[in-house]
Amino acid sequence: MSAGDLLHTVTNDNLSAQRVALGRWLVRGSAAILVLVAAAQGAQVAGLRDFGFANWRPTLYAYALWSVCLCWGQVLMRGEQGKRVLFVLPAVLFVLSMAVLPLIFGLGIAFSDWNLASPTGRKFNGLANLAQMWADPFYWNALKNMVWYVLAILPEYAIAFALALLLNAEIRARKFFRVAFLLPLMLSPVAVSWMVGKSMMEIRFGPLARLARWAGWDSPSFFGSPEMARFMIMAMDAWTFIPFMMIMILAGLQAIPREVQEAARVDGASGWRGFWEVTFPLMLPVSLTAILIRIIFKLKLADIIINVTAGGPGGATDSVTSFIFREYRDRSNVGYGTLLAMVYLVLIVIAMTILMKLADRWMRPKY
Amino acid sequence: MAAQIFHDAEVDLAHRARWWSGRVAVYGALAFWALICLFPIYWTVTTSFKMAPDVMKGNMIPFWDYTPKWLGWRSLGLSPDTIGAQSTVRDEFLKRFMNSVITSVSASGLAVILGSLAAYGLSRFSYRFGFMRNSDISFFFLSQLILPPVVLALPFLVLYKELALLDTRIGLVLLYTLTVLPIVIWIMRDQFAGIPTELEEAALVDGLSIWGAFATIVMPIALPGMVAAFILSLVLTWNEYFFAALLTSTHANTLPVMVASQTGSQGISWWSMAALSFAAILPLIVIGVALERFIIKGMAAGAVK
Numbered sequence: 206m207s208a209g210d211l212l213h214t215v216t217n218d219n220l221s222a223q224r225v226a227l228g229r230w231l232v233r234g235s236a237a238i239l240v241l242v243a244a245a246q247g248a249q250v251a252g253l254r255d256f257g258f259a260n261w262r263p264t265l266y267a268y269a270l271w272s273v274c275l276c277w278g279q280v281l282m283r284g285e286q287g288k289r290v291l292f293v294l295p296a297v298l299f300v301l302s303m304a305v306l307p308l309i310f311g312l313g314i315a316f317s318d319w320n321l322a323s324p325t326g327r328k329f330n331g332l333a334n335l336a337q338m339w340a341d342p343f344y345w346n347a348l349k350n351m352v353w354y355v356l357a358i359l360p361e362y363a364i365a366f367a368l369a370l371l372l373n374a375e376i377r378a379r380k381f382f383r384v385a386f387l388l389p390l391m392l393s394p395v396a397v398s399w400m401v402g403k404s405m406m407e408i409r410f411g412p413l414a415r416l417a418r419w420a421g422w423d424s425p426s427f428f429g430s431p432e433m434a435r436f437m438i439m440a441m442d443a444w445t446f447i448p449f450m451m452i453m454i455l456a457g458l459q460a461i462p463r464e465v466q467e468a469a470r471v472d473g474a475s476g477w478r479g480f481w482e483v484t485f486p487l488m489l490p491v492s493l494t495a496i497l498i499r500i501i502f503k504l505k506l507a508d509i510i511i512n513v514t515a516g517g518p519g520g521a522t523d524s525v526t527s528f529i530f531r532e533y534r535d536r537s538n539v540g541y542g543t544l545l546a547m548v549y550l551v552l553i554v555i556a557m558t559i560l561m562k563l564a565d566r567w568m569r570p571k572y
Numbered sequence: 573m574a575a576q577i578f579h580d581a582e583v584d585l586a587h588r589a590r591w592w593s594g595r596v597a598v599y600g601a602l603a604f605w606a607l608i609c610l611f612p613i614y615w616t617v618t619t620s621f622k623m624a625p626d627v628m629k630g631n632m633i634p635f636w637d638y639t640p641k642w643l644g645w646r647s648l649g650l651s652p653d654t655i656g657a658q659s660t661v662r663d664e665f666l667k668r669f670m671n672s673v674i675t676s677v678s679a680s681g682l683a684v685i686l687g688s689l690a691a692y693g694l695s696r697f698s699y700r701f702g703f704m705r706n707s708d709i710s711f712f713f714l715s716q717l718i719l720p721p722v723v724l725a726l727p728f729l730v731l732y733k734e735l736a737l738l739d740t741r742i743g744l745v746l747l748y749t750l751t752v753l754p755i756v757i758w759i760m761r762d763q764f765a766g767i768p769t770e771l772e773e774a775a776l777v778d779g780l781s782i783w784g785a786f787a788t789i790v791m792p793i794a795l796p797g798m799v800a801a802f803i804l805s806l807v808l809t810w811n812e813y814f815f816a817a818l819l820t821s822t823h824a825n826t827l828p829v830m831v832a833s834q835t836g837s838q839g840i841s842w843w844s845m846a847a848l849s850f851a852a853i854l855p856l857i858v859i860g861v862a863l864e865r866f867i868i869k870g871m872a873a874g875a876v877k
Contacts, residue, residue, distance in 0.1 A: 399845055507814050
């Protein structure tokens with residue numbers, strides 16, 4: 206029994222030696238099966254001997270068997286303690302095998318020249334991909350665009366905050382407005398990019414184009430110039446994700462006790478000043494959380510770009526994800542694409558660590 | 573009639589005018605944003621009932637400046653006159669629809685099960701896996717949120733090819749589970765932290781095992797949180813496009829992929845596009861309207877401590 210448990214239990218485990226042995230045998234046996242099957246498949250791939258495997262599925266099944274036996278074995282071998290481990294172990298195993306292993310595998314791919322379409326297969330090419338990346342203006346352009354896209358979160362945040370304040374005010378039909386404001390988040394980005402990006406912004410008949418013409422823009426073209434196209438992508442992405450920040454901020458607003466604002470009003474801080482000096486500082490932690498999560502989601506931005514502009518005009522709207530997607534679609538070079546993604550991941554981890562450190566510093570109360 | 577004796581003072585009248593203008597501004601802003609949110613949905617619905625000339629003229633109000641036709645829905649085999657007949661298009665659509673339902677529901681379900689168990693364990697016991705303590709394990713789970721899909725996409729493409737999991741629903745389910753797991757754990761950790769441990773202690777004293785206490789005492793209390801996590805996962809997985817576009821081709825396509833690949837040889841037929849888009853977003857609109865409470869609860873979970 207380890208110290209620090211929130212939930213204390215006192216159980217006397219009478220684990221028979223047989224039971225412990227069975228557990229140990231299960232784990233070891235299944236591990237042996239896994240190793241055997243994997244070795245056999247490896248031998249077949251290496252051309253040593255043909256076992257008649259069509260694909261790597263047998264190894265996958267052996268791995269699944271081993272995972273189950275490992276979980277079961279915990280309970281058999283360690284009794285009560287094992288039952289506790291059983292809460293976390295499946296998720297840990299799942300994430301390890303679905304995220305960590307592929308990442309390590311991806312590192313191997315990243316330093317190789319591997320065209321899935323060509324029969325030659327994988328060729329290790331060292332740092333050649335890195336050199337190619339260094340000289341690839343489109344990748345740097347995509348990274349630069351990502352900075353723009355992330356910066357667009359600030360106006361999104363301002364709008365979301367304003368909407369949350371509106372919803373938090375004393376209004377009628379609050380439920381209707383809350384549902385209406387939430388709906389864009391529920392819509393599939395692909396449907397949005399077709400019905401909004403392509404249909405509503407269609408130059409001839411789209412209602413937005415007509416609105417623009419009515420407002421005095423003679424030949425509206427939403428995706429003609431690079432700046433305009435980028436702005437439109439930002440606007441559509443903002444449209445779908447503003448509800449997300451809005452809900453978080455609204456929850457924060459509702460958690461502020463009413464007395465605080467009343468006290469501020471008694472002290473003479475009303476309206477604008479009351480907001481800036483009381484509400485906004487109180488909302489700082491929630492705001493930072495919302496913005497950080499929004500940044501994480503923004504870094505995955507791709508669906509709308511792939512479907513509306515496909516990165517055009519001239520790569521002006523490319524996000525890193527959509528660029529790699531196209532890079533793979535056009536040349537089916539897995540190696541180079543993976544390297545680009547890995548570099549992106551490293552940049553993200555560095556940037557997010559710095560941001561979280563900064564956020565942590567800001568959130569710490571000063572007084 | 574005698575002259576009114578008690579008047580509102582000038583100051584009060586001015587105050588009321590300000591109050592009224594404030595109301596008008598608030599409701600104006602609300603109505604404006606509601607219009608922005610709802611118009612694209614309205615546009616999608618109405619476009620699905622238009623014919624080519626109506627689309628080209630940009631008619632907007634049905635029965636007033638154009639007569640609704642079933643053209644868009646007929647192209648999906650879902651209009652009243654085709655609904656009874658055999659239709660390959662409809663079969664195709666239903667297949668994609670079922671793919672979407674199966675992948676998103678099972679991925680969300682799996683994520684909620686795995687995530688709830690892990691979150692419960694982390695909120696109640698202290699673990700040591702090698703050097704990793706509870707906070708490290710939590711961070712390990714939550715850090716997956718930062719992982720952009722594109723990093724995993726190509727390695728998975730190769731792995732799935734070797735494992736014969738390309739273009740299968742199970743492959744998509746596994747990946748989707750991975751993408752929503754951190755969110756589920758984040759929401760559920762918060763939920764379990766709010767449940768007092770005394771409840772389980774009482775249950776343990778009464779002779780239940782840990783798992784028994786979890787299933788009979790804790791789960792029912794945390795159920796709203798689990799529903800919230802499930803629905804949020806459902807929204808994310810239903811709308812997922814990137815992995816589906818890369819990893820599926822003919823058998824396991826989901827609806828977003830079908831929507832995205834609807835460009836015909838003679839341009840886009842907007843009416844069928846609109847019908848298809850609307851069919852793709854309708855389930856989530858229904859969920860959004862009916863279960864809005866849970867969605868908000870789920871998203872607010874991490875925001876407020």
